[in-house]
Amino acid sequence: MALTPPEIALIDSLKLDLDTRSMDDELLLRYYKGRQRVEQLGMAIPPAMRRFLVITNWCRTVVDTINDRQQVRSLILPGEETADPQLRAVWDANDLTAHLAMFNRDRMIYGRGFMSVGANEINPDLPFVRVESPREMIAQIDRRREVVTAAARFYGNTKLSGGPTKVTLYMPDSTVWVERSDDGRWYEVDRDQHNFGVVPVVMHLNRRMSGGWTGESQMTDVIPHVDAAARALTNLQFAQEAHGIPRMWMAGVAKGDFIDGDGKPIPQFEAYFDAIHTITNPAGKVGQLDAADLKNFETSLNIYGAQAAVATGFPLRKFGISSVNPPTEGSIRAEETDMVRSVESQNAEVGMSLGWVGALALRFIRGRPVEGNRVRVDWFDPATPTISQREDALAKRRAAGALSLEGYWDELGWSEPRKAKERAYLAAEALDPVTAAIVNGVNRDAALGG
Numbered sequence: 001m002a003l004t005p006p007e008i009a010l011i012d013s014l015k016l017d018l019d020t021r022s023m024d025d026e027l028l029l030r031y032y033k034g035r036q037r038v039e040q041l042g043m044a045i046p047p048a049m050r051r052f053l054v055i056t057n058w059c060r061t062v063v064d065t066i067n068d069r070q071q072v073r074s075l076i077l078p079g080e081e082t083a084d085p086q087l088r089a090v091w092d093a094n095d096l097t098a099h100l101a102m103f104n105r106d107r108m109i110y111g112r113g114f115m116s117v118g119a120n121e122i123n124p125d126l127p128f129v130r131v132e133s134p135r136e137m138i139a140q141i142d143r144r145r146e147v148v149t150a151a152a153r154f155y156g157n158t159k160l161s162g163g164p165t166k167v168t169l170y171m172p173d174s175t176v177w178v179e180r181s182d183d184g185r186w187y188e189v190d191r192d193q194h195n196f197g198v199v200p201v202v203m204h205l206n207r208r209m210s211g212g213w214t215g216e217s218q219m220t221d222v223i224p225h226v227d228a229a230a231r232a233l234t235n236l237q238f239a240q241e242a243h244g245i246p247r248m249w250m251a252g253v254a255k256g257d258f259i260d261g262d263g264k265p266i267p268q269f270e271a272y273f274d275a276i277h278t279i280t281n282p283a284g285k286v287g288q289l290d291a292a293d294l295k296n297f298e299t300s301l302n303i304y305g306a307q308a309a310v311a312t313g314f315p316l317r318k319f320g321i322s323s324v325n326p327p328t329e330g331s332i333r334a335e336e337t338d339m340v341r342s343v344e345s346q347n348a349e350v351g352m353s354l355g356w357v358g359a360l361a362l363r364f365i366r367g368r369p370v371e372g373n374r375v376r377v378d379w380f381d382p383a384t385p386t387i388s389q390r391e392d393a394l395a396k397r398r399a400a401g402a403l404s405l406e407g408y409w410d411e412l413g414w415s416e417p418r419k420a421k422e423r424a425y426l427a428a429e430a431l432d433p434v435t436a437a438i439v440n441g442v443n444r445d446a447a448l449g450g
Contacts, residue, residue: 003178003188010140011167011178011186014152018138025110025135028217031059031226032109038230054233056301058226058308059219061318066218067104069343069382070350072097074416075358078374083416086125087375090361093126103131104350107206110134111215114151115353116170117200117360127364129357132201136164139203141213151201170199200360204353221311229304236297313338332384343382351377380413 034057074083107113114132156166167178205215305319358375397403
């Protein structure tokens with residue numbers, strides 16, 4: 001079956017949309033990697049100093065800090081309270097704990113992220129779930145229903161091809177693999193007429209605003225402060241070279257005074273440091289100028305770091321500003337309040353997209369949609385753990401009978417495999433009379449205060 005004119009037009013339209021984003025995407029990626037070009041370094045820095053440019057990569061700090069705190073605990077079906085074993089199997093089979101980090105980096109760097117679901121011919125109960133690059137994939141949206149109506153992945157770029165040579169076109173009832181001929185025309189290579197009814201692609205938009213279908217990079221707020229800090233650090237290097245080292249001055253000397261015992265000129269570097277020992281002219285004088293105080297650069301960097309903390313809600317220590325006294329557990333949690341709340345808000349949005357992905361995976365397995373696609377995602381606590389405070393509070397609630405053993409484990413943040421392992425341990429203890437007697441004796445002594 002050949003490509004139809006509407007399908008060719010759809011590929012060209014999606015390719016145009018992807019191309020319009022390429023320059024912005026490249027700039028954002030360079031900022032994340034700390035390889036951006038700072039256009040304005042300031043009047044005090046000569047052009048030759050550009051090679052001494054130093055980047056404070058706060059963009060990576062923002063993205064990776066949030067990413068590190070977004071850890072999925074379980075996927076739960078509508079009306080259930082425990083993790084679904086099928087979804088857990090799909091999650092583990094596709095290494096999604098690791099791949100979720102890629103998805104999160106994509107949506108925070110580029111403002112959008114993609115995940116696709118595909119059939120697994122070898123094991124239909126474990127469909128493929130893949131994170132797709134936003135620099136290769138683009139989607140078309142039905143704004144009224146808020147669903148993807150078509151998507152395409154462009155890949156196979158080479159230096160000689162002048163662009164992508166292959167396309168995977170995702171449509172509600174078919175997936176088409178397309179290649180580009182030497183004359184620039186698209187032609188069909190293969191087609192899967194699955195009649196699935198929906199496009200097996202989920203697009204997540206970061207910081208999406210009402211009325212639009214574009215995302216925003218998580219780095220947007222901190223980029224101006226990164227550039228300002230780069231200028232300050234580069235200026236600092238120039239100031240170190242020009243004014244940070246004490247300078248010597250000499251009076252009443254000539255070039256001929258700097259010769260060794262054989263009458264040969266002393267090298268300039270050696271003459272600079274040994275001038276007081278080599279000058280033979282009685283009228284010659286040597287002195288030293290005080291070095292400049294460079295503390296103003298530290299003040300400037302602290303100001304930029306403080307402004308970055310205000311813009312992102314991150315603790316000051318994330319931008320190199322620390323107090324003399326080491327922080328306590330309570331102060332850490334208080335300082336991270338805004339950042340933790342931001343991560344929780346992002347978890348709610350990302351969880352919605354992961355829920356759609358989970359629903360698509362179950363649709364491949366069961367052949368029918370999940371009711372309302374309402375797969376719920378349960379997350380680990382994004383706050384910095386304070387073990388002693390948490391254990392003390394949980395132990396008191398457990399002793400008062402206000403918390404079950406399973407609830408205790410949930411509050412500790414244990415995963416479903418970890419809880420299953422503990423249930424097996426408890427069952428083994430119950431079957432072993434010696435171990436059970438020891439455990440019961442310890443519990444009895446604790447109850448009696450012994």
